[in-house]
Amino acid sequence: MKASKKKTKEFVKHSPAEALILFVNMGLTKKQYDILRESNPNIYPCYSIIKEAKKMCRREVFDHFVQNEIGHIELITKWGCDASQQSQFQQKFNDVTSDDSNIFQSSMVPLRLQVNTDNYTKIMWQNPTPSSVRFCRPIRIRFLHETVDVTKEEINYMENQVKNLRKTEVQTCNGVIQVKHTMIPTMVDGKVCNSSTNTSSTMKCYICGKTSKIFNDFQNKNVENPEALRFGLSILHARIRLFDTLLHIAYKLPLKKWQARTPEEKLIVKKTKQKIQREFKDRTRLIIDMPKAGFGNLNSGNTLDDFSVIMKQLQISQV
Structure with a gap:
């Protein structure tokens, strides 16, 4: 009877380029990579080789110039x-101020x-x-x-x-x-743009200084501030602001008004908001438009990403 031999799994050593990709994609520090390499030095090349591979990537780009x-x-x-x-951290500053x-x-x-x-x-x-x-x-x-x-x-x-x-x-x-x-x-965000252009109100456009009431007044020509154009039109919070806008429109649908002025109208908006928040939580398990300790509210990019995934799953299940 022959003794059975277990086949040992062979690991292929990473090339310098493969190890560099791993190093960059995982966001490793030199110390973290060295610890990873100690687990199996036969797979991961040493850090000095990765460093040279990184230099070669730079040279390759520049060497293509004629x-x-x-x-x-x-x-x-x-x-x-x-x-x-x-x-706040427990460490003390040398400067007490x-x-x-x-x-x-x-x-x-x-x-x-x-x-x-x-x-x-x-x-x-x-x-x-x-x-x-x-x-x-x-x-x-x-x-x-x-x-x-x-x-x-x-x-x-x-x-x-x-x-x-x-x-x-x-x-x-x-x-x-x-x-x-x-x-x-x-x-930059809107707060930085407003501070730089001396725009005192968040309801005003930092480029032309006008409010939304004047945007549709075509007789009143909007004059742009050329200095404000250097900040561009940031899309950093575009999805979040669009989501907020749709929510606020939904809150005020029973009124068919953009602004609730009387106590009765404000109560209707409050109850509609609570109903929408409750249905969001029941159907999607997402908590929306709620204050978050320390900053803003829960309408963040992560919330929208989760909402997009849920909507795609619903669309697939309905097909």
Whole structure:
């Protein structure tokens, strides 16, 4: 009787490129990767090899430039600033006036590396996830509460830094190439835009300074503020705001009015809102339009993502 032999599973060692993809997609630090490699060094190459593979990726992009393109390379980056509240840490500051309950931060995200010549524009690299934190890098972090003055100061600081930017020199097989930097302040929310343009009311458009009542008055011509156009038209919260708008329309359907003024009308809107919230929870298990401790309400991007998945499942089940 022959003794049975168990077949041992063979693991193929990752190539440097495969290990680099794993390293980037999982967002690992050097220490985390080293711990992962210690579990099986026969599969994962050492970190120094990954580091060289990363350099080769950069060189590969720059080595594709031909001679007439070397002086026309541009890196487009978006930047912005925002604040958040957080729980205070137990560590003490050397400066007793400092407070870590509020953080105000400026960040940047590279969008596109391209060649601009007189005859054509060629994209060499484009950010596949421009709204993700994957390529987001902090510029300055300050322990400050977000106010109009702080926002203006930060925008002025950043714009002065952008004006003083010099071209980046990169050594390639074709020689030294220079990369021009173009930074646009489009990574902002409405609060930052209002502070920068001195728009005192959130009911006003920060571009033309008009309210919704005047938008439909075609006799009154809207004059745009050219300085406000540099912030672009952010779609960061477009889905959330659209969802909020549909909810508020549904709350006021029994009135057929946009605004409830009398106590009786306000009571009708309140009961309709409670009914819609209750049915949402019963049918989709989602809690909507409820205050959340610390910030805003539960109408977030995650809520909309869950709602989209539920609606797709319902559509599939009905087919």
